[in-house]
Each structure stands twice: as C-alpha cells, then as structure tokens.
Amino acid sequence: MKYKTLKPAVTLLLLGLVNSTASAYEIKISSLYGVDSNPHQLTDSFNPVEDNFFYFDLRYRQKHEKKLTFTVDLKGASFSEDSNADWSKAKVDLTFKSKFGSKKDRVRYRIFGNYNKTDSTYVSKFTGVEASFGGVLLGDRYDADIFNIGTIFSFKTDSEIKLDFGLAHREKQYESYDVIGLSKLDYAHNSLRFDMKMPVTDISNFTLNTSYTVRDYDDRRAKDLAGADIASTELAFNLVDIKGTYSYKSGKNNTLKLAIKYGKRTDNEAGYWDSNSSYVSVYTKQELTDKHQISAKLKYSVFNYDNRTDAVGENLDEQSKENKGLSLDIDYLWLALSGQNTKLSTYVKLSVASFDSSTVEYEYQRNQVSFGVKWEFD
Known part of the structure; x- marks a missing residue:
C-alpha cells in the first residue's frame, strides 16, 4: 500500500492548519448514560447480559478565513461490566473550500484529507466470547487506521439543480496478526462519485447519490465457491452504490426524509464475495415548541450473497448467506439553556433493533435506553 507516503502528507497538512490563526471555532459535547440489552448483538442462545454504558462525543471545529476547516471528532462508549463491549473512534480532518468562475458559471470545490482510528474488541457470533483462530486471541x-484524501467539485445548473463530482482515495490498515491461515484485511481503494440535488417544490427536494469503487487488498487471496483460497491471486472488489432521498422541510426544524439505497459488490475471481445490500428508511424531525424537539428514524435493511451457502466451522469470514431486519431510533431533546454563543440541552434516546438471518448465530434483538446532555458553544 501507499500507507507510508499518505500518512506524512496528511499529518503535515493538519499541523499547518493547527499552527494558523483561526477566525472561528465551535465545540460540541454530547454524553449519554444508559442500558444496553445486548452489547455484542448475540443470538438468544448465548443469553445476552444487559449492561450499563457511558457514551461520549466531542467535536472541535475551527475555520480560517472561511476556506480552511480543521475538525477533531472523538467518540466512544464504556460499559460497566463488560470491557469487551467498549469501543472508540477518532477522526482528524482538514478541508479546503474555494470557488472559481463567473457568478453565473461558478464552480465550488473541496479538497479534504483525514485520519481515522477505530478500536473495539472482536467477539465471535459463534462462541459469544473474544474471537480466536489457531489458538490465538x-x-x-478489526482495529484500524484509515486515511482518506479526495476532492469534490460542485455547481448549479440554470434550473437550480446542484451537481457534485468527486474522486477519493482510501487506505485502511488493520491490526496485524502472524497466524498461518488467517486472511489479511489491509486494502486501498479509489472511488468516483456523482451526486445530484434537484428541487421538487419550494419546500422539498430529491437527492441522488452514486459511487463506484475499486478496492484492492494488499495480501489476501480470492476464494472459490467452496470457500477455499485460490493460490497466486490477489482479492479485489468492485462496489456500486446508489441512493435516492426525498426531503420535505416545512420549517427550520420540521423535516421528513424518505430514502432507499442499493449496493452491489463483485469480486475479481469466482464470485464468492458477490453480494447485494439495500435499505429503505424514514426519518422525521419535529419541533414541538421552541425548546422541545423529537426525531425518529425507522430503517429496514437486507444483505445477501449471490453464490453462498451458510458455512460452519472455525472460519472468521462472513458466514451468513442472508441477514435482514428493522431498527428504530427515537430522540427527544429539550433546550434547557440558550445564550449568545452557547446551547445546553438534555435529551432521551431509545434504540430498538431486530434482525433475522439464514444462520441462527446472526439473529439478534437489541434495545438501548439512555439519557444525557448536549453542550454547544462557539
């Protein structure tokens, strides 16, 4: 991979911005305390044990002359009894925005680079405890370092249709294990995207998001349809994603969104990894009063393989031919304090998920109830 060349480049860009004089900044802090009925999304046969958790999200953003934006986002959850359920994510991003052309034919563009770090514990769906292979935990x-860099060009047509064209490169490096027979997950990919946003009425619009990605693995074999490695091959994927969203906004804080998405993955050999993913979702946010707001999202998801039968045994690859299920998230927010440069809110969150699968180990139900505070200031 080009990991060694990309990391210093992104680091230098970020350090350059940090040392500059910021013209504006904002900080958002969110925290939640709650209970999770099934932190590892295990099937009922493992008798999942509920656990209390603390969730924290900190975002710092500073802008320089309305062109450069530097963002740091840290989030994670810590559980009271089961440390294997703890997780964290960190992101550092630098984005440069500008424009060129006449007022009538103006083109806006963004150039971005970011570094992401993820940390969690891999718990097996088949044992209910920390996964192992060949006697090694x-x-x-799935802990990973992720580097992204890319650019997006945007312009509007005479009919107020907004068009975006983008190109991005990603490199993802996972935790390394020297275990015979264990596949390596590191990859690099390049993506092309095309997005279109068009008005439907004065208060509604339709957005189309599309992308095409070519992903190459560093040192991972492709498989035949029986799941055996094909010697002297290097696994690669082609991924296509299409998403359509209808948005209706009757007021500043009253929104309705209907979305549908489809994704197709094909590998470069026998088709062992060929798969389809899709979902439909409904999201609404309603302002009850100037201090009270409620939002909800209902989502139905389906994932299936084209050429797969359910497998058993000591194999860490995805083994379920099909997964499908519903998730529901409801948030209630009360604005407790509002000043010139600050907002303090309390909120309650409810999350429910239920998934079926062709492999019983991938079936699960999960409920979360939590309450917390949000603080924003700039």
Missing part, C-alpha cells in the same frame, strides 16, 4: 482484529 483476535480481539483487536
């Missing part, structure tokens, strides 16, 4: 298998 693999709790850190």
